[in-house]
Amino acid sequence: MDRTSHLCALARIKLILESLEIQAEDAEMHQIYNLVSNYLDTKCDHHIVTDYIDIGPDSGYTIRFCDVCMRTFSS
Numbered sequence: 001m002d003r004t005s006h007l008c009a010l011a012r013i014k015l016i017l018e019s020l021e022i023q024a025e026d027a028e029m030h031q032i033y034n035l036v037s038n039y040l041d042t043k044c045d046h047h048i049v050t051d052y053i054d055i056g057p058d059s060g061y062t063i064r065f066c067d068v069c070m071r072t073f074s075s
Contacts, residue, residue, distance in 0.1 A: 004068055007040060007043065007044050007068050007069050008068060008069075010036055010039060010040055010069070011040060011068070011069045011070045013036055014033070014036050014037060014040065014069075014070075015070070017029070017032065017033045017036065018033075040069040040071065041069075041071065044066060044068050044069040044071070045068070046066040046068070046069070046071065046073075047066055047067050047068055048064055048065070048066060048073060049064070049065055049066070049067045050062060050063070050064050051063050051064075051065070
Protein backbone atom coordinates (compact mmCIF):
# COMPACT_ATOMS: atom_id res chain seq x y z
CA MET A 1 0.00 0.00 0.00
CA ASP A 2 1.46 3.36 -0.97
CA ARG A 3 1.55 6.40 1.32
CA THR A 4 -1.53 8.09 -0.17
CA SER A 5 -3.62 4.92 0.10
CA HIS A 6 -2.46 4.52 3.69
CA LEU A 7 -3.50 8.09 4.55
CA CYS A 8 -6.86 7.69 2.77
CA ALA A 9 -7.54 4.53 4.77
CA LEU A 10 -6.76 6.37 8.01
CA ALA A 11 -9.07 9.21 6.94
CA ARG A 12 -11.88 6.64 6.54
CA ILE A 13 -11.07 5.25 9.98
CA LYS A 14 -11.29 8.78 11.40
CA LEU A 15 -14.75 9.21 9.81
CA ILE A 16 -15.88 5.91 11.33
CA LEU A 17 -14.64 6.99 14.77
CA GLU A 18 -16.44 10.34 14.38
CA SER A 19 -19.68 8.49 13.62
CA LEU A 20 -19.51 6.52 16.87
CA GLU A 21 -21.02 7.86 20.03
CA ILE A 22 -17.85 7.72 22.11
CA GLN A 23 -18.59 8.15 25.78
CA ALA A 24 -16.70 10.93 27.58
CA GLU A 25 -15.20 8.46 30.03
CA ASP A 26 -13.87 6.16 27.26
CA ALA A 27 -10.30 7.44 27.37
CA GLU A 28 -8.93 4.71 25.12
CA MET A 29 -11.29 5.52 22.24
CA HIS A 30 -10.50 9.22 22.59
CA GLN A 31 -6.81 8.36 22.51
CA ILE A 32 -7.24 6.29 19.34
CA TYR A 33 -9.16 9.12 17.66
CA ASN A 34 -6.55 11.69 18.69
CA LEU A 35 -3.68 9.49 17.49
CA VAL A 36 -5.29 8.98 14.07
CA SER A 37 -6.16 12.68 13.79
CA ASN A 38 -2.68 13.84 14.79
CA TYR A 39 -1.05 11.33 12.44
CA LEU A 40 -3.09 12.66 9.51
CA ASP A 41 -2.34 16.28 10.42
CA THR A 42 1.41 15.71 10.61
CA LYS A 43 2.06 13.06 7.93
CA CYS A 44 -0.27 14.18 5.14
CA ASP A 45 1.23 16.54 2.55
CA HIS A 46 -2.25 18.12 2.18
CA HIS A 47 -3.28 18.49 -1.44
CA ILE A 48 -5.67 21.44 -1.01
CA VAL A 49 -8.71 21.56 -3.27
CA THR A 50 -11.10 24.51 -3.46
CA ASP A 51 -14.73 23.75 -4.26
CA TYR A 52 -17.99 25.69 -4.36
CA ILE A 53 -21.01 24.16 -2.62
CA ASP A 54 -24.46 25.21 -3.85
CA ILE A 55 -27.02 25.48 -1.07
CA GLY A 56 -29.73 27.14 -3.13
CA PRO A 57 -30.37 28.62 -6.55
CA ASP A 58 -28.62 31.89 -5.64
CA SER A 59 -26.40 30.95 -2.75
CA GLY A 60 -23.50 28.77 -1.80
CA TYR A 61 -20.10 28.87 -0.21
CA THR A 62 -16.51 28.01 -0.97
CA ILE A 63 -14.74 25.24 0.92
CA ARG A 64 -11.07 24.23 0.99
CA PHE A 65 -10.10 20.67 1.89
CA CYS A 66 -7.36 18.11 1.45
CA ASP A 67 -8.47 15.47 -1.02
CA VAL A 68 -6.21 12.90 0.65
CA CYS A 69 -7.14 13.13 4.35
CA MET A 70 -10.36 15.21 3.95
CA ARG A 71 -9.30 17.84 6.51
CA THR A 72 -11.03 21.17 5.92
CA PHE A 73 -9.20 24.48 5.96
CA SER A 74 -10.57 27.96 6.56
CA SER A 75 -10.92 30.17 3.51
